[in-house]
Amino acid sequence: MKKELNVLLLVVLMICLSSSMVWAAESTAESNAVAIDTIWTLMAAFLVFFMQAGFAMVESGFTRAKNAGNIIMKNLMDFSLGSLLYWACGFAFMYGAGNAFxxxxxxxxxxxxxxxxxDIPLAAYWIFQAVFAATAATIVSGAMAERTKYSGYIAYSVVITGVIYPIVGHWIWGGGWLSGMVDFAGSTVVHSVGGWAALAGAMVLGPRVGKYNEDGSINAMPGHNLLMASLGVFILWFGWFGFNPGSTVAGTDLSIASIAVTTNLSAAAGATLAMITSWWKYGKADVSMTLNGALAGLVGITAGTAAVNNVGAVLIGALSGILIVYAVEFIDHLHVDDPVGAVAVHGVCGAFGTLMVGFFAIDGGLLYGGGVDLLITQAQGVFATFIWTFTTAYVLFKAIDAVVGLRVTREEELEGLDQTEHGSVSYPDFVPLHWKSVEINKNE
Incomplete structure (x- = not known):
């Protein structure tokens, strides 16, 4: 009897130990998954943060040397002030419990x-969303470059990050009234918001001195450094691998690999078709159009990057690359002066890419037998975002213009914002002492 009892106790002990080991293994696996997801989200956030450098390089390279420092200051403060505002109220407006608006x-x-x-710490999710908010804000910098009063721009940056962008984000990502829309990483939430705000800002500001002639003809104002702009595009392309795959906020979600592929294919197709289109139209393969073509492909795929296959990604990127050439020209012919093409890249291609989800999404897309329901939902979101963002941004810029002023004087613009707004020169070794008088005489 004693022997049987000992055997029974041994069996019970082994069962308890086995259960404990299984529980510990499950607990460790769950803990490891959370750690991997957290690290992935943070790394993706850091990649998106590095995109601020890309925007700074693109905008500086596509504009004139006398305004390079001003561009850098705007990009720096978009993120600095934006982080504070998004912490104070923007994230709450976007993701806090509330209503459909x-x-x-x-x-x-x-x-x-x-x-x-x-499943990850709130802090990790917040920093990932904060760098997105800063991206939306900094898109506007390039479209308003070379003639915006710095204090007026700062006022705008605070409002878009704290209020305008978060409300759209709440509608689509935060459980609001557009939550059925497919915008995986923000073709509309981030890029179109930035693009439509840029359109409003450029319209309120008016064109740069000397951009358009009285007969309506257009004068080219080349940027000072295509190498810098090219570096910026490569940085942005690199950062987009955090922007799109990172939006899973889960490193244990193996779809990050296919999302990276669709992101890359669309960018490559955008650059290729923009090059071909510009070559056909102008007789030369235009560098700036090709660079913007890559960005157009990236912006276009951002909504559907997790919803389309590789063929769909190539087609979206290719169409975005063609569209960007015509969109830049169209906006310029409307006499809306956008030195870097931000409205076309982010506003037009962001809306286009969002609509294309309605055609190319494997689940629900029109070309895959899904009918028009998804396309209608996508169009509703695109239209609502345009109305909200353009209207609020236009009113905001008008208010700023009335209160503190939005545009510098003609003399300040001709001298350059580096000197007049910041008391510095980005390229002092290349600026002659008589530069100001020469520029003013040349443009009279």
Whole structure:
């Protein structure tokens, strides 16, 4: 009897130990998954943050040397001020518990986010979203380059990051009234918001001195450094591998590999077709159009990068590359002066890419037997975002113009914003002492 009892106790002990080992293994696996997802999200956030450098290089390279420092300051402060505003209220408006229009809880990251059901720390999710908010804001910098008063631009940057962008984000990503729309990483939420705000800003500002003649003809104003602009595009392309695959916020989600592929294929197709289109139209393979073609492909695929296959990605990128050439020309012929093509790249191609999800999405796309329901949903989101963003941004820029002024004087513009707004010169070794008088006489 004693022997049988010992055997029974040994069996019970082994069962307990086995259960404990299984529980510990499951707990460790779950803990490892959370750690991997957190690290992935943070690394993706850091890649998107590096895109700020890409935007700074593109905008500086596509504009004149006398304004390079001003471009850098705007990009730096978009992120610096934007981080503070997005922490204080922007994230709450976007992801806090509230209603179908806006979040009303969670200011300063205090409470209000349990409904998100995050598997990663809230801090990791916040920093990933904060770099997206800064991206939307900094898109506008290039379209308003070379003639915007710095104080007026700062006022705009605070409002778009704190209010305008988060509300659109709440509609689509935060459980709002457009939550059925497919915009995986933000062709509309991020890029179209930035593009339509850029359109409003450029319209309120008016064109640069000497851009358009009285007869309506257009004068080219080449940027000072195509190498710098090219570096910026490569940085942005690199950062997009955080922008799109990172939007899974899960390194254990193996779809990040296919998302990286669709992202890359669309960018490559965009650059290729923009090159071919410009070559056919102008007789030369235009460098700036080709660079913007790569960005057009990246912006275009961002909405559907997880919803389309590789063929769909190539087609979206190719069409975006063709579209960008005509969109830049069309906007210029409307006498909306956009020195870097931000409205065309981010506004037009962002809207286009979002609509293309309605055609090319494997699940629900028109070309895959899904009918028109998804396409209608996508169009509704594109239209609502345009109306909200353009209207609020236009009113904002008009208000800024009335209160603090939005545009520098003619003399300040001709001298360059580096000197007049910041008291510095980006290229002092290449600026002659008589530069100001020469520029003014040349443009009179």
């Amino acid at each position: 806006i979040g009303t809880d969670g200011f300063f990251l205090v409470g209000g986010f349990e409904h998100l059901g995050l």
